[in-house]
Amino acid sequence: MSWQDYVDQQLLATRCVTKAAIAGHDGSVWAKSENFNVSKEEVAKIVQGFDKQEILTSSGVTLAGNRYIYLSGTDRVIRAKLGKVGVHCMKTAQAVVVSLYEDPIQPQQAASVVEKLGDYLINCGY
Template structure:
């Protein structure tokens, strides 16, 4: 069963996340904050950001016009979340998003 829910992410949190794709030092010092929860920044590139807080992980991917944000927790493994998010992101890019 797949469960989808929306996060109450503030404009400031989203702006910092988007900025973090290009300036990752912002995230290394203060982490990734989404819906008031601060996740520890693990790694990233100009297209992908990974973070974690306890058993909950975050995998984000920037496309041309969007940012896909995924929260996952045990038993989902980070590699599984990465695969799904990045395939969705690649699909959105091929569609112009």
């Protein structure tokens, strides 16, 4: 399965996320949904935020030029929101899964889908 297949079939097809991307820890985007123009710099900042959450606490999470308010995070998961759009990101051994979801999708629905794929990638060595 290609990285694009993971985005299309494991994330978008569930209808629990509206936009998604998978990228390396260096920020390079491996695959993304259509019209989700997330930059290498934006992803690299998120990856830094898993270890240094104060980076995101002060400046928020920026994806595709939109700034979201940082809500919470761990060394594995980051959550942010702006209005009706939420962000759920998960870090794996070599990648980060980035997703956006919009009302009426509930945060736990997006979290479940993103973390299920993240756990699968971890089990596969990614």
